Every structure is written in C-alpha cells, then in structure tokens.
Amino acid sequence: MTVDTTLAELSDALFSVSVGLYSLAVVAFCAQLAFGRRPAAARELVGAGAAAEPPAAPEGPAAEPPAVRRYGIAAMVLTVLGALTHAGVLLFRGLATDRLPWGNMYEFATAVVLVAVVSFAVLAVRRPVLRHLGVFVMAPVVLAMVAIGLFLYAEAGPLVAALRSSWLAVHVTTAILGFGIFFVSGIASVMYLLRLRHDARVAEGTAERGSLLDRLPAPAAIDRLAHRTAVFGFPIWTFAVIAGAIWAESAWGRFWGWDPKETWAFIAWVVYAAYLHARTTAGWRGKGAAWVNVVGLGVMVFNLLYVNMVSTGLHSYAGVE
Amino acid sequence: MTVTAPPREAAAPSPPPARPSAGRRAWNLWVRWWRRLTAMRTAIILLFLLALAAIPGSLLPQRSLSQTNVARYFADHPTLAPVLDRLYLFDVFSSPWFAAVYLLLFISLVGCVLPRAAEHFRALRTPPPPAPRNLLRLPDSAGLQTRLDDAAALDVVEEELRVRRFRVVRRQTAAGPELSAEKGYLKEAGNLVFHLSLVALLLALAGGKLWGYEGSVLVVEGGGFCNSFQNYDTYSAGPLVEGNDLSPLCVDLEDFQAEYEENLTASSFTADIRYGGPGEEGTPQTIGVNDPLRTEGDRVYLTGHGYAPRFTVTTPDGQPPLDVSAPFLPTNPSTMASEGAVKLPDLGADQPQLALQGFFAPTGVVQGGILTSIDPRPLEPQVALIAYQGYLGLDTGRPQSVYAIDQEQIARGALNEVGSANLALGETLTLPDGTAITFTGYDEFAALQLSHDPGQVWVLGAAIAVLVGLLGMLLLRRERVFARPTAAPGGGGTVLTVGSLTRGGGEGGERFAGLADELRAALSARAPARPTPPAGGVSPDPEVPTP
Ligand code: HEM
Numbered sequence: 001m002t003v004d005t006t007l008a009e010l011s012d013a014l015f016s017v018s019v020g021l022y023s024l025a026v027v028a029f030c031a032q033l034a035f036g037r038r039p040a041a042a043r044e045l046v047g048a049g050a051a052a053e054p055p056a057a058p059e060g061p062a063a064e065p066p067a068v069r070r071y072g073i074a075a076m077v078l079t080v081l082g083a084l085t086h087a088g089v090l091l092f093r094g095l096a097t098d099r100l101p102w103g104n105m106y107e108f109a110t111a112v113v114l115v116a117v118v119s120f121a122v123l124a125v126r127r128p129v130l131r132h133l134g135v136f137v138m139a140p141v142v143l144a145m146v147a148i149g150l151f152l153y154a155e156a157g158p159l160v161a162a163l164r165s166s167w168l169a170v171h172v173t174t175a176i177l178g179f180g181i182f183f184v185s186g187i188a189s190v191m192y193l194l195r196l197r198h199d200a201r202v203a204e205g206t207a208e209r210g211s212l213l214d215r216l217p218a219p220a221a222i223d224r225l226a227h228r229t230a231v232f233g234f235p236i237w238t239f240a241v242i243a244g245a246i247w248a249e250s251a252w253g254r255f256w257g258w259d260p261k262e263t264w265a266f267i268a269w270v271v272y273a274a275y276l277h278a279r280t281t282a283g284w285r286g287k288g289a290a291w292v293n294v295v296g297l298g299v300m301v302f303n304l305l306y307v308n309m310v311s312t313g314l315h316s317y318a319g320v321e
Numbered sequence: 322m323t324v325t326a327p328p329r330e331a332a333a334p335s336p337p338p339a340r341p342s343a344g345r346r347a348w349n350l351w352v353r354w355w356r357r358l359t360a361m362r363t364a365i366i367l368l369f370l371l372a373l374a375a376i377p378g379s380l381l382p383q384r385s386l387s388q389t390n391v392a393r394y395f396a397d398h399p400t401l402a403p404v405l406d407r408l409y410l411f412d413v414f415s416s417p418w419f420a421a422v423y424l425l426l427f428i429s430l431v432g433c434v435l436p437r438a439a440e441h442f443r444a445l446r447t448p449p450p451p452a453p454r455n456l457l458r459l460p461d462s463a464g465l466q467t468r469l470d471d472a473a474a475l476d477v478v479e480e481e482l483r484v485r486r487f488r489v490v491r492r493q494t495a496a497g498p499e500l501s502a503e504k505g506y507l508k509e510a511g512n513l514v515f516h517l518s519l520v521a522l523l524l525a526l527a528g529g530k531l532w533g534y535e536g537s538v539l540v541v542e543g544g545g546f547c548n549s550f551q552n553y554d555t556y557s558a559g560p561l562v563e564g565n566d567l568s569p570l571c572v573d574l575e576d577f578q579a580e581y582e583e584n585l586t587a588s589s590f591t592a593d594i595r596y597g598g599p600g601e602e603g604t605p606q607t608i609g610v611n612d613p614l615r616t617e618g619d620r621v622y623l624t625g626h627g628y629a630p631r632f633t634v635t636t637p638d639g640q641p642p643l644d645v646s647a648p649f650l651p652t653n654p655s656t657m658a659s660e661g662a663v664k665l666p667d668l669g670a671d672q673p674q675l676a677l678q679g680f681f682a683p684t685g686v687v688q689g690g691i692l693t694s695i696d697p698r699p700l701e702p703q704v705a706l707i708a709y710q711g712y713l714g715l716d717t718g719r720p721q722s723v724y725a726i727d728q729e730q731i732a733r734g735a736l737n738e739v740g741s742a743n744l745a746l747g748e749t750l751t752l753p754d755g756t757a758i759t760f761t762g763y764d765e766f767a768a769l770q771l772s773h774d775p776g777q778v779w780v781l782g783a784a785i786a787v788l789v790g791l792l793g794m795l796l797l798r799r800e801r802v803f804a805r806p807t808a809a810p811g812g813g814g815t816v817l818t819v820g821s822l823t824r825g826g827g828e829g830g831e832r833f834a835g836l837a838d839e840l841r842a843a844l845s846a847r848a849p850a851r852p853t854p855p856a857g858g859v860s861p862d863p864e865v866p867t868p
Contacts (some may be wrong), residue, residue, distance in 0.1 A: 059491070158582045164589075165611040235791050242784045252612045253535070253622040253770045255777065256526075258414050259386065263379040268371045274368035281361040292365075299372075 007096035008156035014088040019145045021082030022138055028075035029134030033215050035068050072131045079121050079138065086114045102172050103159045105308050106152040115180020119229065129217045130225065136191050137184065139284045167247035171240055178237035179300055181229050186297025188226035189290040195219050196287060226293055227279055234272050241265050257274050264303035271296040359432035367426040373622050374422050376414030385414065425583035427520055434516040439724065441509045448490040451505035459820035461833035467844040471806040475500050477843050478804045487802065488678060500804040511793020518790055522783035529776025534558035537650045537770040541629050545573030547599055548771055568619055572596045573603060577626055577765045583695060592623050592767045618773060625768035627651045627659055630681050630760060634665065636672050637755030648766045649681045650724050651719045657683050658694040661724045666713050673710040676726050676736060680705040692743045704760050705743045708752055711736040799824040
C-alpha cells in the first residue's frame with residue numbers, strides 16, 4: 001500500500017484553511033458579544049435582583065438587535081464552513097492512506113476537535129442563545145488546532161500491524177466522539193463557574209455589570225448544557241472503554257492490564273461518574289459538580305497529551321517527534 | 322435515596338429514656354455509620370478516592386507491567402524505592418489500600434442500591450400516588466379550558482396518557498375526581514441493572530484472577546510446547562490454580578511469517594501452528610496479531626517474534642561438530658536488531674566452557690567495524706560475536722539470564738574474552754585454541770502466550786449489562802402527570818388543571834408544553850361532538866386496573 005501524496009497534501013492544506021475559518025469565526029463571535037446591547041444586560045439585572053415578573057423568554061433571541069444577530073449568524077456560518085474543511089482534512093487523510101484517519105496522535109486529536117466543533121454547532125443551531133458561548137468554545141478550538149499542527153503533526157503513513165483491527169476502529173471512533181463531547185461539556189462548566197463568580201462579585205459590588213460574561217446565557221442554562229452533554233458522552237465513553245478492552249483481549253492477550261492509557265481512561269470514567277452523581281446530590285449540585293466536570297476535562301487532556309507522549313505504555317502512538 | 326433521612330429515634334420527643342444498653346448503642350452507632358457509608362456524598366468521595374488511588378499506578382513503574390522497569394527504578398532511586406515499595410506503590414492495583422477503596426465503594430453501592438431496588442419493586446406494584454393538593458405548584462403546570470364535564474375531560478386525558486404509555490389511576494376524593502399517571506419505571510430498573518452489573522463485573526474479574534493463569538514461551542520454527550508450568554519461560558497463576566489443573570494442550574509452531582510495508586512498517590505477523598492434546602496429530606491453524614487461537618477455555622496469542630541464529634562449533638579435540646542455536650531478543654523492533662547469548666558449558670572433558678555474546682542483524686551493514694541493522698527482513702543476515710572461555714558460573718546457584726552472559730564472571734576474571742568478529746552467513750571465527758565457530762543460518766521464533774481466564778466471558782456479559790443499564794438510566798425519563806377538573810367559573814364547562822413532575826432528562830418545560838398543547842387539541846376535538854354526555858353514562862372507576 002502506498003500513500004497518495006497529492007491527497008495527503010490536500011489534507012494538510014485544508015488543515016490550514018480550517019484554522020483560518022475558525023479564527024474568523026472567533027472574531028465574529030467576539031463581535032457578536034462585544035456589540036450586544038447594554039440595555040439588555042441592565043434589564044436582566046433588574047429582573048434578577050428585584051424578582052419582578054420573570055423574563056418571558058430569557059433564552060429567546062428576540063432581544064437581540066439585527067446587527068448583532070447578523071454577527072452571530074456569520075460566526076455560525078464560518079464555524080460550519082470550518083467544520084466542513086476540517087472534516088475534509090480527515091477525509092483526504094483517510095483516502096490518501098486507505099484507512100480510517102485516526103491512526104496516530106495528530107489524526108486522533110484533529111478528529112477530537114472536529115467532534116467538539118460539530119457538537120457545539122449542533123447545539124448552537126438548535127438553541128441560538130448558546131451562540132454567545134461561541135468565543136469560549138472556538139478560541140480553545142483554534143488554540144488546540146494550532147498546537148496540534150505545530151507539535152503533533154505526523155506524515156500520512158500506514159498503520160502498524162497491531163492497529164489493524166475492526167474493534168480498534170470502533171474503540172478509537174467512540175473514544176474520539178466521547179472526548180469531543182466531554183470537551184464541550186467541560187468548557188460549559190468552566191463558563192458556568194466564571195459566570196457564577198462574576199455574578200457573586202457583582203452582588204458584592206466588586207465588579208460591574210456589562211462585562212462579556214454578562215452576555216453569556218444564564219448560569220442555569222450553561223450548567224444544563226454541561227450536564228446534558230456529559231450525559232450524552234458518558235455512555236459513549238463507557239462503550240469506548242469496553243470496545244478497547246475487547247480489542248486488547250485479542251491483541252495483547254488480556255482485556256485489562258492497567259497500562260497507563262487504560263488507567264487514565266478508567267480515571268476519567270470514574271471522575272465523570274462522580275460528576276453525574278454530584279449533579280443529583282444536594283450540596284454538590286451547581287458549583288461542586290461543575291468543578292468535578294472541569295477535573296474530568298483535565299484528566300482527558302492529560303490522558304491525550306502526557307500519557308501518549310511521555311509515558312511508555314503499549315498505547316504510545318509512534319510518529320510524534 | 323435515603324441519604325438525608327433524619328435520625329428518627331433520636332428526634333422522638335419522648336421523656337429522656339433510660340441509658341440504652343450497650344448492645345443498643347452499638348447498634349445505633351452501626352446504623353449511623355452504615356447510613357453515612359451508603360450516602361450519595363460518600364459515593365462521590367469514594368469515586369474520587371478511587372480515581373486518585375489509580376494515579377500512582379500510571380506514574381510509577383508497576384511490577385505487573387514490567388519487572389525490568391521496576392528494577393531500573395530501584396537502581397535509579399536506591400533510597401526512595403524501598404520506601405515506595407513498602408507502600409505497595411509498585412503494585413498499586415493489587416495493593417490493600419486500593420482494594421480497600423474499591424471494596425468500600427462497592428459496599429456503599431450495594432447498601433445504597435439494594436434498598437432502592439426493594440423500594441422500586443414495591444413502587445412497581447402500587448399505583449401512582451395521589452395528586453398533590455395544589456397542582457399549580459408543580460414545576461410544570463397548565464390550566465385547560467373545555468366544554469366537557471369532569472369525567473369526560475378526564476377520559477380524554479387518560480386516553481392521551483395511555484397512548485403515551487403512562488400508567489394511569491383515577492381516584493374519587495372529597496374534592497372531586499382526580500387523575501395520577503406515571504411512566505418511566507424502566508429508568509429506575511436501568512439504574513439498578515447498571516449498579517448491580519458493576520458488582521457482577523468486579524466479581525467476574527476477581528474470579529478470573531483467582532482461577533486464571535498465563536504463561537509465555539519462545540518457540541523456534543519446528544518446535545513446540547505443552548501447557549504446563551515447567552515449560553514456560555515466565556508464568557503467573559491465580560492462587561486457586563493447581564499445577565495439574567492446566568488443560569492438556571500442546572502447540573507446535575510450523576512456520577512464522579512477518580510482512581512489511583514499503584516504509585518497513587510491520588503489516589502482519591502470522592504463525593502457522595498445530596494444536597491438540599499431547600501426542601495427538603493436532604489441528605492446523607494460523608494465528609496472528611489481533612487473531613489468537615481460541616480453544617475451550619484457553620487462548621494462545623502471538624505476542625512477538627525474533628531470530629535465533631544457528632552456529633556450528635568445532636573443537637580442536639576432534640569431536641564431531643556441534644550445532645547450536647539460541648533465540649536473540651529484538652532490541653529494536655523496527656530493524657529487528659537483536660541480542661542474545663549462546664552458552665556451552667559441556668564441550669568436552671578437557672575443553673574450557675565457551676560463551677558467545679552476540680548481536681544479530683537481519684540486514685546488516687558494517688561501518689567502522691560496527692555492525693548495525695537497517696531492515697527487519699532477513700536480507701543480509703550478519704552477527705557480531707564476542708567469544709569468552711573459562712567458567713560460566715551456571716552451577717553457582719545464582720540465577721542468570723539466558724540472553725546475556727553473567728558480567729560478574731567476567732569481572733571476576735573467570736571468563737575471558739578470546740576473540741570477536743562480524744560474521745556473514747558461512748563465515749567462521751577461529752579462537753586462539755583452534756575452536757572454530759561458524760555462522761550457519763538462522764531460524765525465526767515466535768513468542769507465544771497461553772492465557773486461561775474463566776472470568777472473561779462473565780466480565781464481558783457484565784460490561785454489556787452495565788452499558789444497557791446505563792442507557793436505560795440516562796435516556797429514559799421518569800415522569801408523573803396529575804390532572805384535576807374544577808367547574809369553570811362562568812359555568813358550562815370545566816377547567817382542567819394539569820401538572821407534571823419529571824426526573825432526569827432535563828427540559829421538562831418544553832415537553833410539558835407539548836403535552837398540554839396536545840391535550841388541548843384532544844379536548845377540543847372531543848368537545849363539539851358530545852356537548853354533555855348523559856350523567857352516569859361513564860362511571861369513573863375509582864381505580865382503573867393497570868396493565
Ligand atoms: C463504581 C461506582 C459507581 C459508578 C460508576 C456509578 C455511576 C452512576 C451513574 C453514571 C449514574 C447516573 C447519574 C444520572 O442519572 O445522571 C448513577 C446514578 C446513581 N448512583 Fe451511582 N455509581 C457508582 C456507585 C454508586 C454508589 C456507591 C451509590 C450509593 C451510595 C450510587 C447511587 C446512585 C444513585 C442513587 C443514582 C441515581 C441518581 C438519581 O438519578 O437521582 N452509585 N451512578
């Protein structure tokens with residue numbers, strides 16, 4: 001099997017294009033936030049403080065002036081275009097090498113970011129109010145893409161024998177899905193915590209209304225987003241771990257051996273289980289639970305970066321210089 | 322959950338009782354601790370502890386993964402390592418403290434989930450609870466206007482809810498008729514299946530560890546092994562495995578092939594084997610990476626491969642030439658450069674013992690006298706040999722690696738280097754005393770591993786149950802709907818108050834709005850057709866039997 005270099009180069013070019021589109025999307029999301037109408041924020045303050053009649057549709061886009069709405073729509077269009085080229089990166093990698101395009105860390109991480117972008121885009125299309133989170137999702141996405149391009153890039157190439165298995169394909173695909181979804185969930189929890197802290201400061205008078213944070217959706221809505229995505233991601237992650245164990249049984253002779261990667265997948269699973277519990281436990285609901293979710297995201301990122309690049313388990317992908 | 326159940330005994334405002342007996346006090350203490358252990362917040366803490374406890378197992382070398390790495394760590398950190406070892410930090414996953422955490426977690430889980438199972442079972446057989454007094458206080462509620470009378474309006478609601486798979490009950494209370502409905506019992510069942518399957522998974526894992534074993538052996542093409550502990554290079558067995566429990570299985574390696582891509586990435590390894598009982602002809606089968614042999618209860622894996630160079634040794638005393646071969650371990654999997662040793666303690670009565678320390682290159686190039694390998698395929702096999710004569714020290718009782726010469730014997734002067742050479746196929750190294758060593762060829766060997774884990778299928782079954790339970794628990798919604806009709810203020814109709822309570826799934830509001838709309842539509846579809854049904858025509862059952 002040979003690598004088709006034209007397709008491989010096309011894939012690399014699309015990578016740069018998608019980073020560019022995402023960056024523009026970040027700018028547009030920023031504009032949407034920055035030009036959001038102040039009076040809206042002030043009204044919200046009154047509503048929240050005086051417990052007057054509850055705002056009829058606090059999540060509705062109705063309050064937005066058309067210019068701001070246009071920035072939001074432009075940002076969404078750029079995000080979707082970016083996601084399409086981003087999918088093209090993987091598609092042409094796959095065609096160039098004639099295999100699933102997640103055989104090394106570069107491809108894996110690229111796919112995870114794509115899942116995060118698509119999850120966010122789907123949510124934001126269905127609930128326009130979530131577009132206000134756009135900067136906070138897409139800016140980390142751009143950073144992640146740049147880091148992937150700089151530090152994880154690997155030439156298109158064939159897979160080593162041990163990686164040629166359909167269970168592995170299932171395992172890696174679901175791991176990517178789970179990771180991407182947890183990524184969105186974790187960012188939502190970070191935003192939730194920032195927003196809560198900001199609100200507390202405003203309440204005690206050490207901060208002013210009118211910061212970017214005030215244009216985020218209400219804390220409860222962000223928290224709900226975090227929980228729902230985690231609820232969606234958890235069974236997928238569970239399945240990914242089980243599929244990995246099934247594959248390990250046929251490849252390494254045991255289904256579980258506490259290899260560092262396995263250990264961290266387990267740790268992440270346990271942390272997300274703790275998050276789901278915390279969400280239904282008095283005293284942990286809200287802030288405590290959100291922190292658990294943030295820890296979960298930290299564990300996932302650690303598992304991707306540290307465990308793949310530093311430790312010497314069976315999982316360490318080749319091809320990272 | 323019974324998490325925050327108030328300590329009822331203590332709260333009773335009875336006159337100060339006589340000091341409770343010691344047994345009573347111990348019981349109370351036990352109940353208090355049990356409640357604390359099975360509380361949800363304990364579960365969160367224990368889950369966190371479990372995650373924390375697993376961390377050192379990934380950051381420090383573990384004996385279960387690599388004895389060599391642990392030994393290296395001991396060499397690098399001579400003072401720290403023994404302290405860590407005392408804390409089981411090189412055996413984290415079999416350490417008592419790790420076990421303590423997960424056992425506590427599972428006790429907590431059982432103590433939490435079993436009472437909930439009992440409660441759930443009772444709930445399954447009791448009808449949905451009566452409607453709360455003020456339905457408008459529920460998280461979601463609405464008032465629906467209709468021209469139908471009480472009973473007919475409730476009929477419509479009942480029908481709509483039954484279509485949506487609710488269990489529906491109608492009650493006649495002092496305040497008039499009312500309706501309670503519930504669905505989503507499977508959510509609770511999913512919760513139970515999930516948590517109890519986790520316990521089953523742990524038990525299956527434990528069973529596999531107790532009754533399982535694993536042995537590995539290097540087999541040269543044409544050779545074989547039978548399943549018994551003496552025959553393995555390394556093995557590990559659970560405490561309940563007896564030596565004569567091993568299944569009677571023999572495996573012969575007929576042929577091994579490795580294939581490579583153009584850029585020398587390994588694309589496939591396969592071994593043609595025959596397997597069967599001892600002394601049997603055997604069944605042929607090809608095994609490979611990701612594709613083990615599975616017999617009843619045992620699996621045989623191809624875990625590695627390498628080269629075993631062959632030599633002919635001719636001694637000057639006129640004995641017939643001796644053919645020897647030894648497996649060399651690959652030190653670089655991408656070029657298959659390998660290292661190993663040949664030890665010949667019995668060459669003849671008056672011959673010194675001979676040892677060859679060797680480096681094998683399947684495709685060798687010599688640069689500046691140094692042999693290196695540039696290709697994993699055996700295109701140009703060469704060996705670099707260092708020959709030693711003297712005393713090997715094999716019978717001193719000190720264990721020696723088969724793949725290396727005991728450096729101690731060299732340092733002590735018992736073994737002396739007597740010659741070295743890089744040899745291509747057919748070339749000979751002649752030592753000062755006339756001994757001649759010819760590199761005559763190579764065999765390929767396969768590293769085979771036999772595993773026996775009786776718990777494995779149970780683990781798989783439990784894992785599937787975990788997943789099914791999880792999906793049920795997370796995707797289903799538990800939902801209660803109540804309805805109560807009151808006469809419309811202006812007369813000539815009914816206001817139906819409907820309220821709902823949802824657990825799980827979030828977004829109750831939207832779904833309830835949808836339900837209310839559909840009820841409204843159903844009510845108005847019915848109303849014009851039958852303005853007022855004759856009284857007594859439909860007698861509302863106090864309790865409609867539920868399916
Ligand atoms: C290995 C340990 C455990 C894991 C992985 C685990 C996982 C989970 C998950 C994923 C949920 C779903 C939460 C949701 O509906 O969003 C859940 C729910 C639940 N767990 Fe666990 N759990 C574990 C141990 C425990 C223990 C020790 C307890 C009791 C102290 C417990 C009690 C519960 C209860 C009561 C619920 C239902 C919560 C609700 O829906 O209100 N679990 N568990």
